[in-house]
Amino acid sequence: MRGPTPPLPRPPLGSPEDLRHGIINAKPAGAVQLAPFEPTDRLRRIMAHDVENNVPFLAVGLLYVVAGAGGPGPLYAYAAFKAAHHAVYLAGAAHEFRAAAFQAHSFAFAVVVARVLAVL
Numbered sequence: 001m002r003g004p005t006p007p008l009p010r011p012p013l014g015s016p017e018d019l020r021h022g023i024i025n026a027k028p029a030g031a032v033q034l035a036p037f038e039p040t041d042r043l044r045r046i047m048a049h050d051v052e053n054n055v056p057f058l059a060v061g062l063l064y065v066v067a068g069a070g071g072p073g074p075l076y077a078y079a080a081f082k083a084a085h086h087a088v089y090l091a092g093a094a095h096e097f098r099a100a101a102f103q104a105h106s107f108a109f110a111v112v113v114a115r116v117l118a119v120l
Contacts, residue, residue: 046089053109054082060113069115074108081105 019028061075085101 042089042092046086049089053105057109057112060109060116063116063120064112067116067119069112069119074111074115078105078108078112081108 016034018025018033019030021028057078061078064070064075081101081104085098085105088097088101
């Protein structure tokens, strides 16, 4: 049995041209300028997570509203748990808290999907 796959090396997030001397960047700091900065990297991960999850939710949520699949409860629950997930993620809390918030908003999404499928 194999262990977990090691993560792929990530390229620097900055652009190489950021190291050039310019009006705003009068004293470039070198390669340090291109290194990931944890608070910014955390926000990048949150935005990537949103792209993965909010786009399908918006599509299914639109069907939910147009088809009249139910009241606004599951949509509010999704939004509230999503906000909680963001708060936990931004706080840098342990994975267990982040996973619990993720499961909660995923469950709300599953309820929305089930109700849309029941109506269609």
